[in-house]
Amino acid sequence: xxxxxxxxxxxxxxxxxxxxxxxxxxxxxxxxxxxxxxxxxxxxxxxxxxxxxxxxxxxxxxxxxxxxxxxxxxxxxxxxxxxxxxxxxxxxxxxxxxxxxxxxxxxxxxxxxxxxxxxxxxxxxxxxxxxxxxxxxxxxxxxxxxxxxxxxxxxxxxxxxxxxxxxxxxxxxxxxxxxxxxxxxxxxxxxxxxxxxxxxxxxxxxxxxxxxxxxxxxxxxxxxxxxxxxxxxxxxxxxxxxxxxxxxxxxxxxxxxxxxxxxxxxxxxxxxxxxxxxxxxxxxxxxxxxxxxxxxxxxxxxx
Numbered sequence: 001x002x003x004x005x006x007x008x009x010x011x012x013x014x015x016x017x018x019x020x021x022x023x024x025x026x027x028x029x030x031x032x033x034x035x036x037x038x039x040x041x042x043x044x045x046x047x048x049x050x051x052x053x054x055x056x057x058x059x060x061x062x063x064x065x066x067x068x069x070x071x072x073x074x075x076x077x078x079x080x081x082x083x084x085x086x087x088x089x090x091x092x093x094x095x096x097x098x099x100x101x102x103x104x105x106x107x108x109x110x111x112x113x114x115x116x117x118x119x120x121x122x123x124x125x126x127x128x129x130x131x132x133x134x135x136x137x138x139x140x141x142x143x144x145x146x147x148x149x150x151x152x153x154x155x156x157x158x159x160x161x162x163x164x165x166x167x168x169x170x171x172x173x174x175x176x177x178x179x180x181x182x183x184x185x186x187x188x189x190x191x192x193x194x195x196x197x198x199x200x201x202x203x204x205x206x207x208x209x210x211x212x213x214x215x216x217x218x219x220x221x222x223x224x225x226x227x228x229x230x231x232x233x234x235x236x237x238x239x240x241x242x243x244x245x246x247x248x249x250x251x252x253x254x255x256x257x258x259x260x261x262x263x264x265x266x267x268x269x270x271x272x273x274x275x276x277x278x279x280x281x282x283x284x285x286x287x288x289x290x291x292x293x294x295x296x297x298x299x300x301x302x303x
Contacts, residue, residue, distance in 0.1 A: 102225035108217055109230050113237065116210050122203050123244045129196055130250050136189055137257045140182060144261060147179050186261045193255050200251055204244065211241055 151157070156172035218234045225231070 102221070102228055105217060105221055105225055106228065106230045109221075109233055112210065112213055112217065113233070116207070116214075116237070116241075119203055119207050119210070120240065120244070123200075123207070123247065126196060126200050126203070127247055127250075130247065130254060133189065133193055133196065133254045134257075137254060140186055140189065140261065141257075143178075143182050147175055147182070151175050151179075183261075186258065190255075190258045190261075193251070193258050197251050197255065200247060204248070207241065207244060214238060214241060 151172070154168050154172055154175075156168075156175060159169065159172070214234070214237055218238060221228060221231055221234055
């Protein structure tokens with residue numbers, strides 16, 4: 001009996017172990033099955049992704065084909081447009097080459113104005129000096145007229161001894177002094193005008209070279225670029241240049257006016273010392289007496 005019990009116990013224990021072992025195997029198989037299914041699902045997902053990528057590749061390839069066709073079309077358009085540009089440029093050059101030259105002429109205007117500017121400034125100063133010299137001539141003329149009129153009215157060139165008042169002799173003597181001082185100023189003015197003429201000649205000689213360029217450029221602009229707004233600049237330059245040439249006549253006019261001063265002849269009375277035996281009051285100033293000379297102007301002798 002004892003042996004039978006042991007045998008039953010062993011059988012029971014074996015049955016339990018076998019049951020437990022069968023249950024673990026099932027679970028493992030299920031897990032493996034699930035893992036396999038997961039991998040299969042991943043394969044399907046990858047297939048879908050590959051299909052999607054292939055679709056994108058097909059789209060890209062289609063886009064590339066479209067872009068190539070578009071590039072070919074653009075290249076053809078570019079080639080045709082380039083040919084048209086070359087043809088239009090050639091036509092423009094034939095038709096408008098003269099007009100395109102206007103820009104070069106306008107640059108020449110600027111360069112010419114810059115070259116002429118220093119000489120023009122010097123000539124403007126000379127013009128101002130001419131006006132100043134004319135003003136001086138006017139002032140001296142007024143003084144000369146006054147002296148000459150007084151000299152004539154007093155008869156200073158025809159004094160009669162014994163008949164001419166002492167005051168007249170004094171006034172004639174003062175007139176000569178005034179004339180002498182004025183003559184000094186006139187001589188200085190004459191030298192100034194001569195120097196001014198020399199300066200003008202030196203500057204205008206340099207301006208003549210610019211004048212040739214100016215007239216040549218003006219002629220070209222009028223022939224080709226009469227529409228240009230810079231024509232006004234050229235015309236102003238020409239007018240200004242003509243004005244500078246006219247300064248010669250103004251300077252010559254001043255010089256002529258100065259030279260006319262030399263025609264006025266005023267002679268200082270000559271005073272001869274009084275003989276000692278005729279002096280009565282040595283402490284008083286003796287008055288001169290006018291005595292005629294044999295030739296020329298009268299002589300004033302002291303009494």
